[in-house]
Amino acid sequence: MSGGIANSDAVVRVGVVGLGHVARHVHLPLLTALDQHFRITALCDSAPGYAADLARGLGIPDSGVFTDAQSTLEHGEFDAVLLLTSGSHASLAAEALKRGYAVFCEKPLAHTIEEAALVAGAGVGAGAGAATGERLMLGYMKQYDSNVTEAVDSLDPATVRHIDVNVLHPPESFPATDWTPVAAPPPTHRGPRAHWEYRAVLDSACHDVALIRLLAGVAELDVDFAASWGARGDEPGSLEFSGPLPHGRYSVRWHFLPDHLDYEETVRVHTETDTHYLAFGNPYFFGAKSGFERELLAFHALVTAGTAPLSGVAEGTADIRTALNVLRALGRTA
Known part of the structure; x- marks a missing residue:
């Protein structure tokens, strides 16, 4: 479990859940390029062997490879998690927040108001972060x-x-x-x-x-x-x-x-x-200094300095x- 980071210059360890098109073409290359800010320590995808293949190319050991999100969150050894799966992210986001992780969440946050309320309840006071208790950032690049x-x-x-x-x-x-x-x-x-x-x-x-x-x-x-x-x-x-x-x-x-x-x-x-x-x-x-890159840097600021995101659970x-x-x-x- 993560207790948060209080150093804005720290390298944030991240677990990535969901390795579809957006993860492969956007987030994994950017996280790798921004190695002064991030280090990928865990990969998760439901397709057998898929996370392992990507992990070998990124230098991630077998201990950081998973085929289900729950095992990923239980394993930990990262400070924040990127939820890049399709569909509603409510249940995974709520679980990650309860465990104290900061969460970068692709859209949509949830499919219903009731699901979103579960995420909001899980995020209040979970770990260090923004003064409001906001620990989740939506990927509105x-x-x-x-x-x-x-x-x-x-x-x-x-x-x-x-x-x-x-x-x-x-x-x-x-x-x-x-x-x-x-x-x-x-x-x-x-x-x-x-x-x-x-x-x-x-x-x-x-x-x-x-x-x-x-x-x-x-x-x-x-x-x-x-x-x-x-x-x-x-x-x-x-x-x-x-x-x-x-x-x-x-x-x-x-x-x-x-x-x-x-x-x-x-x-x-x-x-x-x-x-x-x-x-x-x-x-x-996209090129250098794209919205994708700038939002990941904003996520780093959320994790390390508690800087509130432009869009979180409320938005x-x-x-x-x-x-x-x-x-x-x-x-x-x-």
Whole structure:
């Protein structure tokens, strides 16, 4: 069990649970490159032999290789854990927090408000960390993009009239790799998760919701309009939702386009005096000082100095409420 680190210059030992595309193409290479801040001491994946193959390439001994998350958390010998599995992370996050680990959690935090409440209860007072007891950071990397930081620093939320987000989302593509892919488990369709719009918000548009919260300086987004169209079979379609801000409005248009050439996202923040324009391409092709790298450095600051993250349990819970509000605005029962 970890008791936390009080030295901001310390190398943080991390265990990585879930070795899918994002782990292989983003987090493992970055953690390795940031060796003055992190050292990977444990890998976990449910595919037999897969974690062991990666561990050999990273110089991790067999004692740090696991095929189930519970054994990983029981083994310990790390200060923090990265939960990079698919689906809800509530149960693993709660268990890790109870054991005193700091947690980096990919989206979504949870699928329901009840699940999120379990994480919140587990995180209060668990180990050293931020003054509020926050020990969990959500992987909303766009909040840490340098252009977003610059926009936030120059914006007065009281002058924001409108934030407009447009996302063109083809099937995900990743850089070429020699690592063997691992198939993701099929999605679970229960309760609100049965609606593709709910899944689209929690699995993808949550990044846009998080950006709006940050740019507008609000804790949560209300939704007073939503529409969806274009879904085909099991594939999602187009989703639009909008609502009020303290001094204006926001709108999100999210389109899943199976035949579109590449991912594209644009954000326009219209204030009383000017417009801030932000653009994002395929997030998995990134350079130095990317949002991914900056968020890992922010996680290091959380673990070692107690610096609160831009998005934690409270923000992940707020995003679930936003997804539920989208369903209500669509006229669908949650």
